[in-house]
Amino acid sequence: MNNLEYETLRYVGALSRAINSTADWKYKKFDLKKGQYLFITRICENPGINFIELSNMLKVDKTTTTKAVQKLIELGYINKEQDERDKRGYKLTPTEKAWEVYNFIIQEESKQLKISFEGFSQEEKEMATELLKRMSENIEEYWHEYKNQG
Structure with a gap:
């Protein structure tokens, strides 16, 4: 493994941390904590997604997903409905409140992308x-x- 490969991983990590810490700060006004905005975006983009699919998509364990979703339900961002095909499973859907925040999140992501890709062809x-x-x-x-x- 050469230094370039290590540098690449460091840059990916720095980019991720900068984006997430900025986002966490920006989304505090919506009572969102540490990365909860990621759950809202994925649920808005995939209404009816279940816990396992969401965990896999975000690369987090099911416990993390369960805690985050429970908090988002309490805050009025997410609805949890029993899956009619699999009574053991649940489908997650966004509320109107989630859609309002989602639009703000997408605007912020667009701003971050514009900054990140500045000077790129x-x-x-x-x-x-x-x-x-x-x-x-x-x-x-x-x-x-x-x-x-x-």
Whole structure:
């Protein structure tokens, strides 16, 4: 492993932390804590998603998802309905309140993307996106192995 690969991981981590800490600060006015906005965005983009799908999408364990969703239900952002096909499962849907916050989140994401990609050509944006997608896909199996050990 060379220094470039370590640097790449450090930059990905720094980018992620900068985006998340800025987001956590911006979304405090909606009573959202540590990364809860991620759950709202995924549920708004995938109405009817279940806990397992949501956990896998966000790369978090089911306990984290359960706690986050419960808090978002209490805050009036999410509805939890029993799945009519599988009575043991639940479907998660956004409330009107979630959709209002979602629009703010998307505006903030657009701003962060504009800043992050400043000075990039369209080709560079596409290349960066493709490379990060591949890195994410590569780590997916490792994450599943780790998740299943817990």
